[in-house]
Amino acid sequence: MNRERKSILYDKERIDRRVKELAKIISRDYEGRDLLLVGILKGAFIFLADLSRSLSIPHSLDFARLASYGSQAQSSGIIEIRKDIEMPLEGKDVILVEDIVDTGTTLAFFQKKILQRNPRSVKICALIDKKERREVECNAHYVGFSVERGFIVGYGLDFNEKYRYLPDIYIIDESTL
Ligand code: IMP
Ligand code: MG
16 A cells, blocks of 8 residues: 655656756767666666667666665665676776665765776766765766655655656655655
8 A cells, every 4th residue: 555645746758858868968978988887776777778778879788786774765874785787897988877866875885896897987877866965975977857855756766665667756745754
């Protein structure tokens, strides 16, 4: 049973337009480069699928699964790599594709790990940036939408593993959490 009340924040047409805009910018920035998109599971799986298909340049794909101990809404700062990138990163131009950058703890940790494998570059593409909540320095270079506050679900994003399948992005009414 879903107790949470929620309302649409970005509908699928708006998301589609924004993903295509990002893809156009990334295609221009990475023309002629050895681009690798790394989707951070599970939240980024739909965003990655749409972004990848909208790019006009060749690229390869891989995945990583990171987990932070703690509850859904509050990350603890201790990050575990549950599934690592499998491709060699040497000389590659890597873009980490993430659903949400919130406190920044998860991606700052992973970006540091990746830099030890000598890629040519590492940048971050986030569907949603909650900049106001940043606790650890973590710069998202490509951002779909900036959100100040609230808990977001849909389009890959979950609340306790619910709502990932929804085509639109919703904000949960916090009084119902
Ligand atoms: P950070 O380490 O605090 O930046 O945590 C980022 C991760 O927390 C994201 O990859 C999401 O999995 C999760 N997260 C943070 N805010 C939300 C939200 O509003 N909806 C769904 N997941 C969220
Ligand atoms: Mg998550």
